[in-house]
Amino acid sequence: MNTPFTTTPYQPHTRLTRLGAESNWQRLCDGYRTMVLIRQFDKKAINLQRTGQLGTYASCLGGEAIATAAGQALHDNDYFVPYYRDHATQYLRGVPLHQVLQYWGGDERGNVFPANTPAARDLPYCVPIASQLTQAAGIATKAKLGHEHAAVLATCGDGATSRGDFYEALNVAGVWQLPLVVLINNNQWAISVPRALQSASTTLAHKAQAAGIEGFQVDGNDLPAMLEALDYALDKARHGKGATLVEALSYRLCDHTTADDASRYRKASELHVAWQNEPLARLRQVLVAAGHWSADLETGWLGECQQRVDDAIEHYLNTPPAPATDMLDYLYAALPEALRAQRQALQQTAGGSHG
Amino acid sequence: MNTPFTTTPYQPHTRLTRLGAESNWQRLCDGYRTMVLIRQFDKKAINLQRTGQLGTYASCLGGEAIATAAGQALHDNDYFVPYYRDHATQYLRGVPLHQVLQYWGGDERGNVFPANTPAARDLPYCVPIASQLTQAAGIATKAKLGHEHAAVLATCGDGATSRGDFYEALNVAGVWQLPLVVLINNNQWAISVPRALQSASTTLAHKAQAAGIEGFQVDGNDLPAMLEALDYALDKARHGKGATLVEALSYRLCDHTTADDASRYRKASELHVAWQNEPLARLRQVLVAAGHWSADLETGWLGECQQRVDDAIEHYLNTPPAPATDMLDYLYAALPEALRAQRQALQQTAGGSHG
Amino acid sequence: MAEQAQQHPDNALPLNLIEAINHALGQAMEEDDRVVLLGEDIATNGGVFRATEGLKERFGLRRVMDTPLAENLIAGLAVGMASQGLKPVAEIQFMGFIYAALEQLISHAARLRNRTRGRLSCPLVIRAPFGGGIHAPEHHSESTEALFAHIPGLRVVIASSPARAHGLLRAAIACPDPVLFLEPKRLYRLQRLPVSVDESPLPLDTCFTLRAGHDLTLISWGAMIHETLAAADALADQGVQAEVIDVACLNPLDRNTLLTSVSKTGRAVIIHEAPGHGGFGAEIAATLAGDGLMQLRAPVERVTGYDCPMPYFAMEQRYMPSVERIVAAAQRTLEY
Amino acid sequence: MAEQAQQHPDNALPLNLIEAINHALGQAMEEDDRVVLLGEDIATNGGVFRATEGLKERFGLRRVMDTPLAENLIAGLAVGMASQGLKPVAEIQFMGFIYAALEQLISHAARLRNRTRGRLSCPLVIRAPFGGGIHAPEHHSESTEALFAHIPGLRVVIASSPARAHGLLRAAIACPDPVLFLEPKRLYRLQRLPVSVDESPLPLDTCFTLRAGHDLTLISWGAMIHETLAAADALADQGVQAEVIDVACLNPLDRNTLLTSVSKTGRAVIIHEAPGHGGFGAEIAATLAGDGLMQLRAPVERVTGYDCPMPYFAMEQRYMPSVERIVAAAQRTLEY
Ligand SMILES: Cc1ncc(C[n+]2csc(CCOP(=O)(O)OP(=O)(O)O)c2C)c(N)n1
């Protein structure tokens, strides 16, 4: 399995030969559009935070190919278990961008994914690092018990691989032959801690051996490679062939979050080098070279993105605050007698702030 | 590294050539003596439990070579972090047998290892599975920071390898190059759950790859092989060459504890086969064949063991119960004001039961 | 037993507490095929206390799953399963080993519904034997129910008789909210009592008044209910009529029953095995010191374990509240 | 700042709470080379709140260790180090991520000395920022101090001013027992106040009376001390003299100071950010309902977070106790 998934510098030609068919080019163009849209969204979201209209925000700059490939490779009846940088995947699963903003704006309604979309059953972003992975194994168990012919895709970062949860999830996926794919977005940093200080394992993919499952690396800045890797792993899962660990190599081109200042711990030169390898320009170059994308298409699409992002922001900013009683009304299936008085008190107290 | 540590059926000759020197034979005879002593102790302890004079007891039947080799390979200034079947190791570190009985008799005084022995700094038995392993990594960090030229040996069972703690401890040992040796007593069962249901990893030793450290299997029923493996791993640790995972293959010839009935989940035939490979008979055969042990020595030593075990039991049974106030007096370095009243109340209440 | 139940649907079965648990599990699995069991040694071995005995044979390995040895994993698996409509009932072999599962319970199980404003929910049950008194090794006698009762969104239910174990466990499994179900292991095989297995499940948010009285109120849960009832007998011999309340559900808490009783008696003694400091008895005493204060005629007494870990078993009897300590506390309150 | 301190040993330094923490850490490391720091992002990054800023530069990577991302590991490492005579001070980046460390804290750190009857001990400090009010993401605003206060053997200490943060942290590090040290992150940069860094550490088992009064007692800890003091001011404007007590140490608890104050005022309002149900306020109210009952003239009021998880930040202000709610509760007690 290792050969097809290169970590060597991008080579358009090898890729093209393997991608031949029109449909593949179409898929790449769709992916490219998503990546451009999400990068614009990301920029605007950071501005919203800087101007006090959004909370702490986790940028996805540099990870667009990974999250986009995930969204493209997933089938509607698969399950997605994200971490907190998967804006592109959520978007492709059917979560409107204004809900992504609501989430980062401190509003639980951002997690109410539309019922008529593949996202309807997906888990929301998970903040406690790696704790989503054992849950993903539980969902995969449910899918297996129900003969669902569905896969579960769970994502995490390189830092997350140091948590026992990561190992426990892979281990049970191996011994129970679960339809689980764990996708590591190895962006080389866990806040200020570099990959080398997380583990001495040769690669993070090697950790699959501890669970007796297949693992491999893939160039996370290379959309075609990502699609190939995830198509393979998800298809394998759907066909009951077991779990896979996919380590996608990329680089966090942004601060950890808007609350972080990466210049405290990271060399500008390293960041500069990483930019040479960023996923959008590389894909555009290939699409253009192959005649599937052009400057005109680019300009048109940029305008379209501008519009969509502005609409999402407007929707987000114009959403009236939720009633404070929401904090009690959804905790249990039915409001317990014991909480009645508190709910009343809550209704009577003043205030509440937005964004 | 893999070759010397065989998991193939025991071959005296190959072993002997490598063991040549007298000193080695001496060491094997000492080890054999310990194994015989501990097996007698084990039998008596089970009887004590059956007759209501001891609490639930974890037999070490079948694991004698592993625990004995651990005790023999450790240096006085090394650290030992046991789990709960390491009676032989504790004994060799300097814990008198009556204290082992006290521990299983529900008396914390069994953990007060004698000050003038290597055991003085060792951790007591750990009951929450695998939770001792991250502590062992912490002790190894202390040893490394202090340039102690000492190793930390931590033990656990095969079931323990499924806990995140196991992985987190190995992982930090790898990335921090800690002087840690984790010794798995793979006795094939975690209560009723067989090794195969714990993990799909080819061997438990393979799990070392997830941490980027060396790992190998060794025949846990073969004292010379165990000594060779642990000498190597501990020496490597003391010399700052990093951590090692050692999977010792053996078989739990006993019930999980006196509270367990293995016949509910385990075939008698499987147990019968395992007995053919048990560590004492195998070692005796070699020692006798090489002229280092005899029927007379055996008889003499059995009598000696009888005496020692009886003395330990007598000491245990004749130890007066500890004052109930002990439960408060050692909790903090000094009794907090807030506990004064409780201590008084405790002194005034009646009762207390032993064994 | 299940067979029996099917033959004589209306008969009450003589069951001890662990048999009642076992029966309720089987019954729930028959009634609802979304119910699955997972845990350590629960399949072939039937659980170390035999709570799941025979269920693997009846329902197969797909619904009775032996997991790898990892409590954090067990909880995470259960959360994932529950998030997608299964009704996992996970066994934690002893409460002393539940701590590795806390992050999943606190940060996810208790919050999934609220976090998604009802889009997803987490109808899991975590079963764990708790409490001391069986001469078990270290960590096998914990009662840290107070930690869980403080977690909003997580129901905490504790049985103290075969019938309540059966009725409350069935209710916990039927409940759409996550439930921690604690089983007083000291009572597992204490006595067989008639259990009407076909009655509807018990409510999950009411206390049970086990004995009526007007002189003082004894409040407890779990295994301590037995020392408490014994103390009530002893007090009766002295002409003191004690009301005995089994709290049973620590969260949400049925404050009304407690306040009504104490407004009648004016005196309360709260009994639990866990250390007193920060124990759940404090919440009940605080409730009485709030809305109940004006009815209190005597200081609220708490008879609890001492503020130290449960000692190794040679001393555990010295640690746990005794009938004598309960009676003495009751008598102190009667001096006012 | 450390330099400054060395130049003018007797000068009080103007420090905010996080600077006081940073200074106390540096001071402890200079005074005792057994003190080592470990945690996530504490070395090169100086901690996400900068608690350890500059310490890697001063003491090197051998004493300021960035760990792999695993809280259970951090706690286990600290327990192991402490068992052999080091004095580890571990940072858990946010209290919402401490749950994975609970097994190590409950089953080992708090028990090692007792389990070995004093042969070994566990002098570690776990530092964690806690509480809400800074518009942080989910899980970054927890205050579950009650879970820890119920663990015998584990000291729980909470600072509410730069001076107390400095004096209590130094005491925690010097303490031979394991200590959970909670830092109200909302106060980290609130204001710079003079801190006499060379005074001896503060005691670990006494409440601090921040304001004397005879009409009622306001009892709180952590960030809520500020709303509580503001409420006391508001009450003073109405001619009501409130005594304000910062509990500071939740375990062991200084009951005497609380009982003495309430026996004087007869009225108590307890304020904390955590959910009320099973919160630590219950232990204090229970204490008053016990030994303090006969001095109580009004029901004990608890002003707390609601019994739900801290909501996402858009609503957090609605969740947390406000000055208004405290004043209203105080006025209710004064009606008796
Ligand atoms: C259990 C837990 N510990 C700590 C944190 C604080 N934290 C948030 S993100 C992060 C680093 C995660 O790094 P990585 O897994 O590589 O993901 P990335 O953010 O780089 O995509 C940390 C330590 C957390 N959210 N959860």
Ligand SMILES: Cc1ncc(C[n+]2csc(CCOP(=O)(O)OP(=O)(O)O)c2C)c(N)n1
């Ligand atoms: C955290 C935890 N979970 C469960 C238990 C109950 N338990 C005690 S021993 C055991 C099996 C351990 O098997 P293994 O690690 O193979 O060691 P062995 O007893 O076989 O030597 C279990 C599940 C425990 N002690 N700790």
Ligand SMILES: [Mg+2]
């Ligand atoms: Mg990363």
Ligand SMILES: [Mg+2]
């Ligand atoms: Mg085993």
